[in-house]
Amino acid sequence: MENNNSIISENEIPVIIPKRLMVISGHPDDEIISCGGTMLKYQALGSEIFVVVATSGLGGYAKIEYKNEIANQRKQELELVRTTLKCNIIELGYSNLDVNREKISEITNLIRDIKPQVILIPHYSDFHRVHRNLSLIAKEAIYHCSTGKAYGGSGRNWTPLGVYYYESPSCKFQYVEGSVFIVVDIEKYWSKKKEIFNTIYLSQKEVLERVLEWANDTATFSTSAAIARVVFKFEEDESVIRGFLGLAEYFHTVVIKVKDQFYIPHASILFNLVSS
Ligand SMILES: [Zn+2]
Known part of the structure; x- marks a missing residue:
């Protein structure tokens, strides 16, 4: 049978925009830190964005009165994210992330209800x-909503077209074995992302510097391990390269810049990008 969904193209690769994009975030702010530019970019292209926030992000605060204050602040911050990004925010309010049937059931049914074409989730090796x-809960939920009738799924199957792990400060992809890489160039949205993080996430001020440093990472990495050189052709402008300088978000891999050299780790090979 003919497949009417295919496109033959000669000069350009068509860009497919997911109608609904879901970001599954552990704490309020993970979505901005790891996927903020991607959310802004795809929203501008016409995607409807859904952010699922698992916890209220209060893990580190012991004193009750401090906890309430931070809780209120984080609630306001999420409200600002909702209005600034014009996205839908679903708060699950979990107090812990123990993997259990209740959570898997809830997220499975959330995906069945929202029907996102693309889902972005944390990496299963995150520290x-x-x-x-x-990540484990989301993976299992995606499995159930794609294939099974579990948790009331009869006749409600939903298979997303793509599921991607996002990089985070506690899971940098140069340490992830066998990286498959997708780089989303967010150059146009980098300043907006910084602005949102700066103005909205006031409770995370101390984290900001570290995160921005990470984003602009010039990672120290043993380049003597580079055993393969690939000729890298610069684009007309240098937006691709600038993307590598922290103006991009990485999904399951990273490009490492050391001085003026660029490297891509892949399994045990370190590729050195050489300008043509
Ligand atoms: Zn987090």
């Missing part, structure tokens, strides 16, 4: 337990 466990 932060909340991120890591959320």
